[in-house]
Structure formats: structure tokens, C-alpha cells
Amino acid sequence: MVPIRKTPTIQDVAREANVSAATVSRVLSSPERVSKITRERVLAAVSATGYTINQAARSLRLRNARTILMAAPNIGNPYYSTILDAVIRAGSERGYSILVATRIGGDPDRWLADYLHSNRADGLLLFDGSLDTFGINARNEEGPNLPLVAAYDEIPDPRVNSVLIDNRAAAARATRHLIGLGHRQIGHLMSPSRNKSFHERRLGFEQAMREAGLPIRPEWMMQGDHTLATGIAAGEQLLALRERPTAMFCGNDEMAIGLIHRLRLAGLDCPRDLSVIGFDDIAVAAYAAPPLTTMRQPREDIGRFATNTLIDIIEGVIPGDDPVHVTLRAELVVRESTRPA
Amino acid sequence: MVPIRKTPTIQDVAREANVSAATVSRVLSSPERVSKITRERVLAAVSATGYTINQAARSLRLRNARTILMAAPNIGNPYYSTILDAVIRAGSERGYSILVATRIGGDPDRWLADYLHSNRADGLLLFDGSLDTFGINARNEEGPNLPLVAAYDEIPDPRVNSVLIDNRAAAARATRHLIGLGHRQIGHLMSPSRNKSFHERRLGFEQAMREAGLPIRPEWMMQGDHTLATGIAAGEQLLALRERPTAMFCGNDEMAIGLIHRLRLAGLDCPRDLSVIGFDDIAVAAYAAPPLTTMRQPREDIGRFATNTLIDIIEGVIPGDDPVHVTLRAELVVRESTRPA
DNA sequence: TTGTAGGCGTTATCAA
DNA sequence: TTGATAACGCCTACAA
Numbered sequence A, B: 001m002v003p004i005r006k007t008p009t010i011q012d013v014a015r016e017a018n019v020s021a022a023t024v025s026r027v028l029s030s031p032e033r034v035s036k037i038t039r040e041r042v043l044a045a046v047s048a049t050g051y052t053i054n055q056a057a058r059s060l061r062l063r064n065a066r067t068i069l070m071a072a073p074n075i076g077n078p079y080y081s082t083i084l085d086a087v088i089r090a091g092s093e094r095g096y097s098i099l100v101a102t103r104i105g106g107d108p109d110r111w112l113a114d115y116l117h118s119n120r121a122d123g124l125l126l127f128d129g130s131l132d133t134f135g136i137n138a139r140n141e142e143g144p145n146l147p148l149v150a151a152y153d154e155i156p157d158p159r160v161n162s163v164l165i166d167n168r169a170a171a172a173r174a175t176r177h178l179i180g181l182g183h184r185q186i187g188h189l190m191s192p193s194r195n196k197s198f199h200e201r202r203l204g205f206e207q208a209m210r211e212a213g214l215p216i217r218p219e220w221m222m223q224g225d226h227t228l229a230t231g232i233a234a235g236e237q238l239l240a241l242r243e244r245p246t247a248m249f250c251g252n253d254e255m256a257i258g259l260i261h262r263l264r265l266a267g268l269d270c271p272r273d274l275s276v277i278g279f280d281d282i283a284v285a286a287y288a289a290p291p292l293t294t295m296r297q298p299r300e301d302i303g304r305f306a307t308n309t310l311i312d313i314i315e316g317v318i319p320g321d322d323p324v325h326v327t328l329r330a331e332l333v334v335r336e337s338t339r340p341a
Numbered sequence C: 001t002t003g004t005a006g007g008c009g010t011t012a013t014c015a016a
Numbered sequence D: 001t002t003g004a005t006a007a008c009g010c011c012t013a014c015a016a
Helices: A010-017 A021-029 A036-049 A055-062 A078-093 A110-116 A129-139 A167-180 A196-211 A228-240 A253-265 A283-287 A299-314 B010-017 B021-029 B036-049 B055-062 B078-093 B110-117 B129-139 B167-180 B196-211 B228-240 B253-265 B283-287 B299-314
Strands: A067-072 A097-102 A123-126 A148-151 A161-165 A186-190 A221-223 A247-250 A275-280 A293-296 A325-328 A331-333 B067-072 B097-102 B123-126 B148-151 B161-165 B186-190 B221-223 B247-250 B275-280 B293-296 B325-328 B331-333
Touching (some): A010 A021, A055 B055, A067 A299, A078 A097, A078 B078, A161 A167, A161 A299, A167 A293, A247 A253, B167 B331, B186 B228, B247 B253
Parallel strands (some): A067 A097, A067 A123, A123 A148, A161 A325, A186 A221, B148 B161
16 A cells, blocks of 8 residues: 555645745636746646645635536436536536436425535536426525526526527427328327426427317327326327327327337337327437437537526626526427328 | 525524534534534524535535546436436435536546546546546555546456446357357457457357357457447448348447348348347337347446445445455346347 | 634735 | 735534
């Protein structure tokens, strides 16, 4: 074993370079305020000692952490992890580290509380629509007014900064794609409407149907909860129906894949017997059987945009009291799960 | 706008409760050392003021951060994100936050350096086989000897703690599955051998072939780099061959899916014309066309195990100078992409 | 059982 | 241009 050497501090560097700690600090943060000669001596001392800054001390002094907390229901979901990847990259470019938290245990409001006021993080990126009550909390008079950007899920509170997609309009476009293919009997597999995004998608579906003068048949409006399992369940419901739609718009890709899977087991082929369009364009979508037609969410853009907005707010580039609302556009990706009626 | 109130400190709580800051600190860290009556008064003051601890100050004083850094080449890959999810959960259970870093830019050794010595993190979870030189660095006399667990990729340095899977044995099992199905003409799609895991898988393949007395035909040993694109390229090579294998063992699922995809475009059906087995069991695998037979990596286990091991080392439960090496077993998952010859 | 005091490593202010 | 000093908020000897 090598003798454990204490991590060098700024004092050690100062001693080595024969200057004061203040000067070392200046060399590191604003080199132009130090004469070239001492600067070089200090830099040499830095590498001689192997000094690196102690972030805890710096955070304490500066009252910031140069860290962002990203909170999502489930990071294991590729859906969020794509966003996280973009967040990490965008953060890194501006010198911020990323802390991640997922929903654990029952109480949705508590699990973040620890982070929020502990100044571990300078801002919060919230990717969880079920935490809307928190959105209000974070800004009210009790809290320390932590900069917050809600992304990917619609937060009812208009005072919260947000980066979203045009769920309703995108759902309408998805539906019109089916209508354009000649379908007249179209169903929708939705998710509980407490999730605003899914609710919006349903509204978009209904709007497109009405515009086209097509009936919205209650027995074709199915309920899922955005899991594969509920897609399978919806497939079963569909099989039990006397009259079936010729096309389905599913609230997300998982449900679409589950639905298709279940129908195939019963000998019904997609797209021959039923056209299906999903939503999200998760990685699986392109390699499902059949490759899934879907509305692609620009997840990298969402992550990057949300991160940069948050950092702008943290650093005061954007005034925090004038909420930012950005809407990104989802894009139709036509593959093989939809075809003319 | 609400007036911005300063975040309450331990002093504010002390004042509110008419005790000293030391007592408040004690109530929070070792309640049993404080009389019940004052404890209750302090607790009341805590919630009255909305106090939460300042982590930076605590870290500075305690010389730890209660934070772990997880580093992976690409968190967007569902593969790593599943592990990350397990890491977050395991860390959370023991009171640790998770910081994430991905490989950004060219220099693989530099991007971690900043974290390592800045005491932002108490330990490092390394999921990147290409960083093996670093493994040595982290433990050598120059550095602060940051606790490190390498997982998921094989690190040559035996002094580094590791949590791995039995790549070679698992690859042999995969190959034997094909042989057991009656296949005699079997190829392998590999990845560059600088990645130890993939190299081991190749060795396992060769071993199983030799055991069965089957020839290893050079033109059936194809080179990829674990991306979908190289799976497609391998498919093209396969199509150009005069004599084709009846089964392929692919180094990972992405390549397997790409290969199958390309063959189907040319009218060759899997498993009818070619059986294919992958490796990893990524989420896509079960819903690919056809559902993919593969070797499942116990990714949750890897994440959980690695995290707990790392925390044990950090907290001195395990002596850090006696490297821990854990090998987990990959499991054969038979789906529809393999069938009797 | 509780309080006092000092220091963790950094940066900002002020003075030289 | 540089240095001395104080303070960020917390924990822990030590003393009472």
C-alpha cells in the first residue's frame, strides 16, 4: 500500500509557489488579474502538488453547487435516459454536473425534498407530470425559490418554466395520417387523463376525428396506463369486439407494441388487418414487428433546451420571474405498421 | 414576486428553539444524546423554519460528499440506463446521491479527472472498459486513492474491484444452445477485441465449437463494433457468401437485430433460413422481429451489487486494499430467433 | 445534557 | 499586483 497522502489544498499550492492562497485562487478563477510571472509559478505549483479544487468548500463559499438535479419517474426507461444523455452533455458544456433522482417509494412530494433545499443542486429539471403540486410549492413563499424547468410533461401551473411538445397538435397529425390513408373506423388507446400529456393527445385525436366528420365510438376508446401490459389488455378487448376499427392511434409506443403483439397471437396481422400508430418513437419502435409508425418526440432537443434554459435562469441570463414556455414539434415517422385502408 | 428569504441555517433553528447550534446538530445526527424535551422543541423549530441541511457545509466539515459518480460511455443506451436505475435505488437506500458522467469529447482519461479529485464524489462506479489505464491511475501513489468499482466491463487490472458477468462461459452456453439445436455451421459476429468482454465472448464461442468438434470458419467470423449498423453490414457480408452458416452467435443484441433486419430485406427469414442468438437481452430484444433468443445480463444485479460494494468500501465495511471480484451469471433466454437446424 | 470554540477549504473585500 | 482577513454553515472536542 502506498502511504495515503492528504489531498493538497490551496494553501499547499500557495506555500509551494511562495504566494498567498488568495493569489492562487485568483490565478485559477481570473488569471488576467495576476502578473504573468507569478501566474506561471502558481500554475507550476498546481501541477507539482496535483492540486484540484475542493468543490464542497467552493460551493459553501459561493453558495452554489454548479450542479443540476434531474428528476424523472424512471431512468431505466430509455425514454428518459435519452433525455438524460442530452442533459449531461448540455450541462457539461456549461460546467454543470448532473445529479439524478428517480421516484422511489410512495410519497411523490417527499422524495425530492431532501435535494431541494440542501443546495446540492442549483436547479431542478423535472420530468414528472405527477409532481405538479410540487411545481407550486417550489415557487411559493416558503421555499428558497429554486430554479425549476419542467419538461416533457405538462405542468398545469403557468408560472413554471416549461419545455414541452405540441401533444395535442401532434396527436391530431397522427390521426390525420390514418385518415389520409383512407381509414374511417379509428380507435384510440389512451392513458389516465391525470397525465396531462396523454390527455392532450386524446383531445388531439378527438379534434382530428371531428374535423373529418368521423364518429368517435366509445367502445374504441380504450384505457391503458402507458405500459406494454395494458397494450396487451387492449388487444384482448379489441378481439372481443363485434365490430373492430381498421386503425388505432395509441398514446405511446409501448402500448402500441403490446397491442400488436396480442393481435398477432390471435392471428390478426398488423398492418394487414389493423393499422397502428404509436407516439414517442422509442428506440424499440424501429425494430418492432412490424417497424412502428409513430410520432417522434425530439428528446435530445427537449433535454438540451431544458438544460440550457435552466442554466440561463440560474445564472441570471434570463430573468427568473418571467416564465419561459417552449413548445417543440413532434414529427411523423412513417414505417410499416400503417397502410391504406 | 415573493420576497426572497434566506435559506434558514442551523443557527436560525437554534435561535427559534432557544438552544445552541450544537444541540440542533445533535438532534439531527444522534437524537438519543439529547433530552426528549429539547429534542421536541428543536424538531418543532426545524419544521417551523423549514430548515434543511446545507450539504456543502456538511461535506466540507465531514470530508465526504455522500455521493457516488457513475461513469458510462453512453447513458442514452438502455443498457446502461437500466444499470443506472439500479444504482440510484441502491444508493438511495444507503443515503447516497448519484452523479452521472458520460464520455464526452476525445480524451477518455481527462473527462473523469475533474470529478475524481474534486471530492464531489466519495467513490466511482466505472462502466467503461476502454478506461482501463485509468483503473491503474486511480490507485497509484499520485492520486487520492478514490474508492473504485469497475463493473460491466472487464478491467485487466486485478487490483481493481469488479462486478462482472461470466462472458466466456456464457458465450459458450449460447453457442452450445445452437449446437444442441442441431446446427453445425455456425458463425460469430464479434466486436473489436480491445473490449475485453467481447473478446471473452469470442473465446467462449471458439471453445464451445472446439469442444463439439466443429470447424471455426474464418469467413464466418465477422467483425462489428456492437452497433446496429455493423449488424447490417455483417448481414450484407453474409449475403455475399457462397456458403452460409445456418446459425450465428452475435456479440450483442444490437448487432443481432441489425443482421436479422438486413437479411429479411433480402428475403431471408430468421429463424427459417438462419438462427440467430444475441447477447445482453436489451429491452428491444423481446419485441424485435422475431423476438430474440439471447443471453440475459443481470443488469439490475450488477448495478445493485456494484453500488453496495462501493459503499461498503467507502464506509470501511470492506477493507479497500483487498480487491473484491464478483462474477454474475448470464442466463439463456430462448425466444423465436433460434430453431432446430 | 448542553454550550463554546475552532476549523474544514475556498473566495471576496479591503488595504498595502 | 498581492496579501491578510473574514465568512460561508456545519460538526465535534472539550468544558461546564
